Amino acid sequence: EDQVTQSPEALRLQEGESSSLNCSYTVSGLRGLFWYRQDPGKGPEFLFTLYSAGEEKEKERLKATLTKKESFLHITAPKPEDSATYLCAVQANDYKLSFGAGTTVTVRA
């Protein structure tokens, strides 16, 4: 069975304090790994898709990387508006999606 584990569950950062979120996965044939951001009571907002090991993508203060067993979401010099829950999901070759439980990031000014 496909599994996605995110760590830590919660992360409290000071503004400007860079950090990384981890997403470990086991999947029967990876079609893609996805990162989303979700604010309370709202739908997830798509951030990145990564397809193969070694791939990296960046958007503003966020950078996602992928290896054969895990993905990292790096947050550089975070601001309070980066506070959210970050979700990781993997898609297997049968198109099924499996989500992690998420990492809740709080950035204090």
Place this chain on the structure above:
Amino acid sequence: DSGVTQTPKHLITATGQRVTLRCSPRSGDLSVYWYQQSLDQGLQFLIQYYNGEERAKGNILERFSAQQFPDLHSELNLSSLELGDSALYFCASSSQGIRETQYFGPGTRLLVL
């Protein structure tokens, strides 16, 4: 605003009842996905439709069914409702398939009493 609309926003019903949730994808998007998000189970993928055909099925209960119509809107039917079905139900759409960006709607909050 993602361009994906979901109705209703809130729904309160009783156990044993049946409800229908509706989703209109972004203009031009062919794929529609349904997700369930509850406090104890996180975000669960239910089912995907592509241009009217079922493409992938996740952890969707037999009491639940979905379809995508010729105008590409989709409906998720939940029957014989149980207390545990209380959750946020999200719809998302994308233009081609899962490799394209998924845009999520605002969700329907279902409360089963």
